[in-house]
Amino acid sequence: MNKLVGWLGVLLGFFVAPFQLIKILQTGVTDGISMMTYIFLCLALICYLYEAIRIKSKVFITAQSINLAANIMILVLILK
Numbered sequence: 805m806n807k808l809v810g811w812l813g814v815l816l817g818f819f820v821a822p823f824q825l826i827k828i829l830q831t832g833v834t835d836g837i838s839m840m841t842y843i844f845l846c847l848a849l850i851c852y853l854y855e856a857i858r859i860k861s862k863v864f865i866t867a868q869s870i871n872l873a874a875n876i877m878i879l880v881l882i883l884k
Contacts, residue, residue, distance in 0.1 A: 810863035816855060817867055821874035825881075832880045842879040 828834055849872040856864035 807863065810861075814863055814867040818870055821871055821878060825874050825878050828878060828881050834878075837878070837882055839879070839882050842875060842882060846875050846879055848874065870871070 824837075828837075841842050849868055853865065853868035853872055
């Protein structure tokens with residue numbers, strides 16, 4: 805059951821950043837999106853990913869990898 809809840813968290817978390825990324829790609833607009841928020845978010849995700857790798861947790865490695873990739877793409881688009 806614990807693994808199921810973890811994977812459910814991955815699934816729900818997957819929909820956060822990708823929807824923002826899709827909206828940016830469709831509209832080309834990043835006005836109003838805080839660059840500093842995404843910088844700190846990416847740094848936090850790097851720390852979480854490091855810890856997930858250290859404890860060898862597949863569910864958290866997956867979650868942090870997906871979120872980090874999506875948020876880095878958003879950050880790159882903000883910086884353009």
